[in-house]
Amino acid sequence: MSNIKFPKHVLFFVFLLIFLLNQSSDAYGGIAIYWGQNGNEGNLSSTCATGRYAYVNVAFLVKFGNGQTPELNLAGHCNPAANTCTHFGSQVKDCQSRGIKVMLSLGGGIGNYSIGSREDAKVVANYLWNNFLGGKSSSRPLGDAVLDGIDFNIELGSPQYYDDLARFLSKYGVRGRKVYLTGAPQCPFPDRLMGSALDTELFDYVWVQFYNNAPCQYTSGNTKSLFDSWNTWTTSVTAQKIFLGLPAASQAAGSGYIPPDILISQILPTLKESKKYGGIMLWSKFWDDQNGYSSSILASV
Numbered sequence: 001m002s003n004i005k006f007p008k009h010v011l012f013f014v015f016l017l018i019f020l021l022n023q024s025s026d027a028y029g030g031i032a033i034y035w036g037q038n039g040n041e042g043n044l045s046s047t048c049a050t051g052r053y054a055y056v057n058v059a060f061l062v063k064f065g066n067g068q069t070p071e072l073n074l075a076g077h078c079n080p081a082a083n084t085c086t087h088f089g090s091q092v093k094d095c096q097s098r099g100i101k102v103m104l105s106l107g108g109g110i111g112n113y114s115i116g117s118r119e120d121a122k123v124v125a126n127y128l129w130n131n132f133l134g135g136k137s138s139s140r141p142l143g144d145a146v147l148d149g150i151d152f153n154i155e156l157g158s159p160q161y162y163d164d165l166a167r168f169l170s171k172y173g174v175r176g177r178k179v180y181l182t183g184a185p186q187c188p189f190p191d192r193l194m195g196s197a198l199d200t201e202l203f204d205y206v207w208v209q210f211y212n213n214a215p216c217q218y219t220s221g222n223t224k225s226l227f228d229s230w231n232t233w234t235t236s237v238t239a240q241k242i243f244l245g246l247p248a249a250s251q252a253a254g255s256g257y258i259p260p261d262i263l264i265s266q267i268l269p270t271l272k273e274s275k276k277y278g279g280i281m282l283w284s285k286f287w288d289d290q291n292g293y294s295s296s297i298l299a300s301v
């Protein structure tokens with residue numbers, strides 16, 4: 001058999017083709033999960049060991065801003081006041097070693113938080129850097145784990161100065177390891193509390209809450225409102241990726257639950273038409289365990 005010699009440019013195109021095919025197989029979405037608000041949802045390591053999640057939001061920092069001493073709340077998982085959450089630090093690292101990004105989520109539906117001024121935004125950013133990111137503090141709630149970023153889940157209080165907070169946090173990432181910024185706005189556009197923060201165009205991942213929001217969520221047999229809203233988000237917000245945020249079980253939210261078979265057959269194909277599609281966000285690990293939602297959808301996300 002004689003050696004077949006391909007001209008160099010043919011080989012170049014073969015390699016380019018292989019490269020592009022690999023790229024498109026990476027184009028699948030991932031699942032983001034909220035962990036932390038139910039002590040019966042398993043620990044962080046076991047959450048990440050399921051292999052179902054690409055992003056974990058540790059929820060929530062319920063108190064910050066206006067000179068308040070910031071307060072982490074991880075429900076029944078541990079007691080930050082007694083400093084018993086630090087053992088989750090090694091579990092954060094465990095998750096990261098699996099390629100999972102771990103964010104600290106600010107806010108939530110209960111708590112007492114708001115930012116009083118640009119200066120206050122700087123103080124909060126500095127606190128987050130020193131206590132959860134690459135800085136140093138003697139009282140880091142999750143020990144020496146360096147989280148990948150900060151998730152904005154602002155559902156209460158004033159909309160002011162979250163854009164400043166995003167800018168200050170992002171600057172820390174320029175000097176050291178990147179600080180990912182993620183956010184969970186409500187689907188009515190623009191988000192009443194986080195709109196100006198998202199306008200900074202500094203956010204990497206935006207998981208929009210398509211639940212508890214009648215005007216833009218799925219209702220039985222009607223995908224139009226959701227698609228219209230999805231289209232607005234993916235064309236109006238500058239972020240790396242946009243995610244569809246959903247309750248992991250019908251009991252996990254007041255409304256907006258989408259049965260897995262409907263999500264897979266009627267919704268995901270349309271979402272994937274957008275280059276901005278990043279995957280699905282689920283509230284929460286506890287409800288996902290009850291309903292097996294992520295297992296049902298993982299292969300299609």
Ligand SMILES: *[C@@H]1O[C@H](CO)[C@@H](O)[C@H](O)[C@H]1NC(C)=O
Pocket residue numbers: 042043044045046091
């Ligand atoms: C996490 O939970 C699993 C399952 O319950 C358990 O086997 C494991 O020991 C826990 N990990 C840590 C570090 O506590």
Ligand SMILES: *[C@@H]1O[C@H](CO)[C@@H](O)[C@H](O)[C@H]1NC(C)=O
Pocket residue numbers: 065066068112
């Ligand atoms: C919330 O914090 C403010 C100060 O920032 C304080 O005046 C107010 O009493 C707090 N509210 C609750 C319910 O803790």
